Amino acid sequence: MGRGLPVGIVGWGAYIPRYRIKILEIASLWGFDPQLVKSLNIEEKAVANVDEDATTMGWYAARSAITRAGIDVSEVGAIFVGTESKPYAVKPSATIIADALNLPNKKLASDLEFACRAAGEAIRISLGLVSSGMVKYSLVVGSDTAQANPGDVLELTAASGAAAYVIGPKESSVAYFEGYYTYISDTPDFWRRDGSPYPLHGEIFTDEPAYFTHIVNAVKGLMREYSLKPEDFDYVVFHQPNGRFPLKVGLELGFTEAKILPGLLNPWVGNTYNAAALLGLARVLEESKPGQRILLATFGSGAGSDAFSLVVTDEVKSKVDKAVKVTDMLMNKVYIDYGRYVKFRKLLVRV
Amino acid sequence: MRLSIPRFWRKRFDYYSVRISECLDCGRRFYPRRSVCPYCRSRNVRVIPSKGIGEVLTYTISYYRLEGYEEVIPKIIALIKLVEGPVLIGELVDVDISEVREGLKVEAVLRRLKSEDPAGLIYYGIKFRPTVG
Amino acid sequence: MSSNNVYVIASSMVRVSRYFSKSYKDLVIDVVNELTSSVGSIDIDYLIVSNVFSDSILEQLDISTILAQELGLTPKPTLRVETGESSGLTAITQGYSLIKSGIADTVLVVGVEKCSEFPTPTMNKHFIKFLDYEVESIYGLSIVNEVSLLMKMYMRKYGYGRDDLSSWSVKMHSNALKNPYAQLRFLITKEQVVRSQVVSDPIRLLDMYPVGDGASAVLLSNRGDIVNNEVLEIVEIAQATSQPLNLREDLLSLPATKTVFNKLLSKSKLDLNDVIIEVHDSYSILGYLIIEELGLVERGRAPSIIDDLDNVNLSGGLKARGHPIGATGVYQVAEVFKIMTTGLGDIRRDSCWGLIHNMSAVDNNSVGVLVRRCSC
Numbered sequence: 080m081g082r083g084l085p086v087g088i089v090g091w092g093a094y095i096p097r098y099r100i101k102i103l104e105i106a107s108l109w110g111f112d113p114q115l116v117k118s119l120n121i122e123e124k125a126v127a128n129v130d131e132d133a134t135t136m137g138w139y140a141a142r143s144a145i146t147r148a149g150i151d152v153s154e155v156g157a158i159f160v161g162t163e164s165k166p167y168a169v170k171p172s173a174t175i176i177a178d179a180l181n182l183p184n185k186k187l188a189s190d191l192e193f194a195c196r197a198a199g200e201a202i203r204i205s206l207g208l209v210s211s212g213m214v215k216y217s218l219v220v221g222s223d224t225a226q227a228n229p230g231d232v233l234e235l236t237a238a239s240g241a242a243a244y245v246i247g248p249k250e251s252s253v254a255y256f257e258g259y260y261t262y263i264s265d266t267p268d269f270w271r272r273d274g275s276p277y278p279l280h281g282e283i284f285t286d287e288p289a290y291f292t293h294i295v296n297a298v299k300g301l302m303r304e305y306s307l308k309p310e311d312f313d314y315v316v317f318h319q320p321n322g323r324f325p326l327k328v329g330l331e332l333g334f335t336e337a338k339i340l341p342g343l344l345n346p347w348v349g350n351t352y353n354a355a356a357l358l359g360l361a362r363v364l365e366e367s368k369p370g371q372r373i374l375l376a377t378f379g380s381g382a383g384s385d386a387f388s389l390v391v392t393d394e395v396k397s398k399v400d401k402a403v404k405v406t407d408m409l410m411n412k413v414y415i416d417y418g419r420y421v422k423f424r425k426l427l428v429r430v
Numbered sequence: 431m432r433l434s435i436p437r438f439w440r441k442r443f444d445y446y447s448v449r450i451s452e453c454l455d456c457g458r459r460f461y462p463r464r465s466v467c468p469y470c471r472s473r474n475v476r477v478i479p480s481k482g483i484g485e486v487l488t489y490t491i492s493y494y495r496l497e498g499y500e501e502v503i504p505k506i507i508a509l510i511k512l513v514e515g516p517v518l519i520g521e522l523v524d525v526d527i528s529e530v531r532e533g534l535k536v537e538a539v540l541r542r543l544k545s546e547d548p549a550g551l552i553y554y555g556i557k558f559r560p561t562v563g
Numbered sequence: 564m565s566s567n568n569v570y571v572i573a574s575s576m577v578r579v580s581r582y583f584s585k586s587y588k589d590l591v592i593d594v595v596n597e598l599t600s601s602v603g604s605i606d607i608d609y610l611i612v613s614n615v616f617s618d619s620i621l622e623q624l625d626i627s628t629i630l631a632q633e634l635g636l637t638p639k640p641t642l643r644v645e646t647g648e649s650s651g652l653t654a655i656t657q658g659y660s661l662i663k664s665g666i667a668d669t670v671l672v673v674g675v676e677k678c679s680e681f682p683t684p685t686m687n688k689h690f691i692k693f694l695d696y697e698v699e700s701i702y703g704l705s706i707v708n709e710v711s712l713l714m715k716m717y718m719r720k721y722g723y724g725r726d727d728l729s730s731w732s733v734k735m736h737s738n739a740l741k742n743p744y745a746q747l748r749f750l751i752t753k754e755q756v757v758r759s760q761v762v763s764d765p766i767r768l769l770d771m772y773p774v775g776d777g778a779s780a781v782l783l784s785n786r787g788d789i790v791n792n793e794v795l796e797i798v799e800i801a802q803a804t805s806q807p808l809n810l811r812e813d814l815l816s817l818p819a820t821k822t823v824f825n826k827l828l829s830k831s832k833l834d835l836n837d838v839i840i841e842v843h844d845s846y847s848i849l850g851y852l853i854i855e856e857l858g859l860v861e862r863g864r865a866p867s868i869i870d871d872l873d874n875v876n877l878s879g880g881l882k883a884r885g886h887p888i889g890a891t892g893v894y895q896v897a898e899v900f901k902i903m904t905t906g907l908g909d910i911r912r913d914s915c916w917g918l919i920h921n922m923s924a925v926d927n928n929s930v931g932v933l934v935r936r937c938s939c
């Protein structure tokens with residue numbers, strides 16, 4: 080089929096906070112029609128506790144990823160944290176997670192920003208670092224406590240979560256990278272100015288010119304370059320700003336619903352920004368079988384999309400139960416009301 | 431500036447994960463990390479990492495109002511016995527009051543401890559949550 | 564060994580309360596004035612000040628010098644003592660040491676604390692400083708949390724219900740009614756204790772000390788005959804430390820307190836029922852544990868003897884007399900002195916012995932003093 084890189088996913092980890100709020104509750108408070116909620120195919124979203132942030136969630140996912148990888152942390156040569164909800168505007172979360180996991184001092188480390196696809200970019204970078212031999216393992220973390228202006232439609236989906244991947248040599252991987260394609264343009268569909276607590280977005284502009292254009296171009300570019308067709312894939316995981324877009328773009332690209340649903344977590348978790356597609360991938364890996372082919376397509380506003388083709392290996396089965404699974408975290412939930420949500424998300428000004 | 435930079439930084443590995451001590455003379459294990467064994471006074475003490483897994487021996491629901499910690503009231507404080515043996519006192523998170531019980535299995539997780547908002551440092555450290563899965 | 568004896572020859576105190584209109588200097592001047600008006604002017608060789616929160620709350624270091632200046636005691640030497648909640652009694656032991664060693668003939672020990680300078684959540688932030696910051700208080704862990712774990716374990720081990728442990732507070736309030744210097748002078752019932760605000764389950768507001776200001780002064784001398792009233796001799800002092808709660812073998816024992824009691828009682832065969840005793844009941848559960856450690860009653864049985872207790876914390880204890888932190892230990896000595904000599908209000912006893920116990924946090928350190936009436 081196409082070129083294969085000698086690089087793969089050696090371990091993966093996920094983190095979904097325990098708390099959930101029902102979308103209908105938010106909608107009802109702010110006067111959104113329940114029909115809108117239904118049309119977005121969203122049920123509830125995950126809410127980080129008051130003492131959690133992108134760094135703490137990313138740490139948990141990263142630790143699971145390293146546990147599943149079964150590697151010696153001294154061999155991790157790079158760590159990237161893709162996030163748009165950095166606890167420090169200047170001071171990397173990557174170094175905190177790195178020291179908390181006892182990664183060696185000799186390494187690359189950085190936080191990346193590209194809205195929701197920064198972690199996807201980190202995977203691209205890791206492919207180069209590992210295949211060139213510059214590092215043996217690269218740790219990629221996608222983590223966000225997604226922000227939304229209270230009362231804005233974005234609040235119906237903005238959620239908290241994290242996922243992490245150890246990228247390393249193909250021989251020890253649970254899935255190797257068969258191909259990659261990234262498509263980027265200057266498209267201002269969604270942004271957050273420095274100092275602003277919440278982002279602004281172009282509403283419908285975020286659909287066609289942004290999400291759909293970039294994902295379609297990335298995926299079609301990937302399939303063209305590697306001579307792949309929709310039927311070649313067993314699973315397709317998209318960035319998931321709501322529960323509807325992944326189905327829409329997937330069907331448009333020729334994939335069946337059955338291939339999209341396993342990696343679609345948004346209805347139960349919400350949009351975890353940098354963790355969104357990566358959590359879907361984690362869920363898929365946990366049920367996948369050797370030989371299956373997975374399409375992963377990220378999207379980040381601003382805008383860009385990475386498409387990856389992954390082929391699952393025999394290693395996957397033995398690693399699934401080595402750390403907490405996505406399905407376990409999906410079921411481990413407690414509902415909160417909007418009052419507790421406001422407290423957890425620190426939406427009130429306190430002195 | 432209220433939160434010291436070096437004071438936390440130099441001990442960060444003790445805050446980022448559970449590290450326990452083992453006395454090579456009397457064999458006792460204890461938390462936190464010490465240079466001198468509190469039981470036999472030997473200086474022959476080494477650090478060993480803990481899995482961070484333990485069980486709740488007893489607990490209290492605290493409504494004590496502390497300036498700087500008002501965000502998390504009520505707070506659940508527990509006496510926890512690690513699988514490696516040492517006993518420590520820690521905060522339980524992500525658990526409802528009705529779910530806490532003696533014998534609850536918990537794991538150490540990294541959380542925000544305190545921060546000098548809006549512009550100062552954030553201190554991260556270990557709290558405990560019920561194990562999942 | 565020096566042949567200097569050390570006597571408690573006079574004491575004074577103000578009522579424990581919230582003194583928004585008085586500074587720490589005002590309170591100290593008040594108690595020293597009262598002292599000098601009762602014993603006349605006496606040449607003081609040393610001033611020892613017990614004040615815990617001098618730099619936390621009062622933005623003041625070297626507070627003993629500042630007070631010496633304020634009191635017109637310069638050029639005499641001073642020192643400030645701080646051993647957490649037991650600072651007051653430690654200050655007494657340091658005064659004892661200065662006289663015993665011959666360095667001073669007369670020492671004025673003053674305890675003062677101003678807990679009302681800030682609202683309670685701020686004060687609570689300072690109260691947790693008696694724990695190890697790097698291990699406990701940085702996590703927002705408080706003494707009351709640790710004590711509540713003890714209370715639960717005690718209840719579980721000995722089969723007590725919450726209601727069974729309310730008698731201590733009721734008794735303390737009853738005692739305090741007769742002490743004109745006590746902060747809380749009203750009766751309470753067991754029901755009120757159980758229904759008061761939860762602080763750290765199962766500890767309720769009426770299980771623990773109130774927050775207040777206080778000042779107390781005690782005059783120590785190597786001569787018991789320079790005053791007209793009866794005096795007490797300090798016969799024994801003891802101090803001990805222990806490891807934090809989570810490192811203890813038996814979490815329901817108070818190792819430092821036990822060491823202190825053993826030393827205090829090692830040379831004198833005493834019937835504890837005849838001794839005037841003041842113990843550090845910052846929390847009611849600690850009151851039970853302390854008297855069990857003292858041997859007044861077997862382990863686990865303290866709640867059953869409280870109603871009949873006739874010689875412990877006649878002042879009302881920390882629960883009802885109050886706990887102006889650094890001043891408390893000095894109050895305890897001042898009270899025992901008055902009870903055994905001139906009278907604390909109407910409280911007066913003919914006992915020959917007095918035993919004072921002051922402690923910090925959950926028995927992180929413990930201090931004890933044994934006094935004997937000289938005319939016995």
